[in-house]
Amino acid sequence: MRKPLIAGNWKMNKTPREAAELVQALKDKLTEIDGVDIVLAPSFTALETVYNLIKGSKLGLGAQDVHWEEKGAYTGEVSFSMIKETGCQYVIIGHSERRQYFGETNETVRRKVKAALKFDLTPIVCVGERLEEREKGKTFQVVENHIKEGLATLSGEAVLKIVIAYEPVWAIGTGRTATPQQANEVHTFIRQLLSDIYNRDVASQTRILYGGSVKPDNISALMAEQEIDGALVGGASLEAQSFSEIVQRAKIKGVN
Ligand code: PGA
Secondary structure, eight states: OOOOEEEEEOOSOOOHHHHHHHHHHHHHHHTTOOSSEEEEEOOGGGHHHHHHHHTTSSEEEEESOOOSSSSSSOTTOOOHHHHHHTTOOEEEESOHHHHHHHOOOHHHHHHHHHHHHHTTOEEEEEEOOOHHHHHTTOHHHHHHHHHHHHSTTOOHHHHTTOEEEEOOGGGTTSSOOOOHHHHHHHHHHHHHHHHHHTOHHHHHHSEEEEESSOOHHHHHHHHTSTTOOEEEESGGGSSHHHHHHHHHHHHHHHHO
16 A cells, blocks of 8 residues: 655745745644645755754655765755755655756766665655657657666665656646546556566555646546556645645545
């Protein structure tokens, strides 16, 4: 049984003060929540503030990116020990916006995932095709490359510690969600791929999230699909009401 996970990727939104307001509102709505893991991923500057407000609660903390080197002359970068000391347990790696605007590649994803595991952080590894790739029938090929190259050299035991997020780029921030069937088809493909590369246990235990315009009104249909274990939520994670509704609805799968 895979426990559902809902992660809120706040992207470049919320100052520490605004983040604190959102967390306070979320805590009021999500205190008694069980049966679903919840992760908040604010910007680096708000990590500590958020951690101080959520510690001891059921809300988990994640960073949106990290550098793979442990320390050194990398101006503007943030290391694993830095995010770990702010209370992070998770880190998003390979988000399509990082790939598109900041030169993230499968190779940098691979380095970051490897380092995350060394530091005992759970990487949420993002994969997914762009619109033109889907239209050319290349969805599975792109996703396979993201996974094979991004996770290359990891053992099956290591892969058990990661979370995969399938995020079709054309569905991110566009209001155009993949249908539950489209998403499930790719999730099924990813699970089969994990089974082929590693084994069935790894495939059946790894959590695969869907991301791309997830909202309170589509989460239930997405979660009803067998291979969808949760969601990486962008826009709808910026409001306490919509994020908590998504969590509440995802929880139903956890309870059953
Ligand atoms: P969205 O973003 O929910 O705003 O589409 C999802 C993501 O980028 O993780």
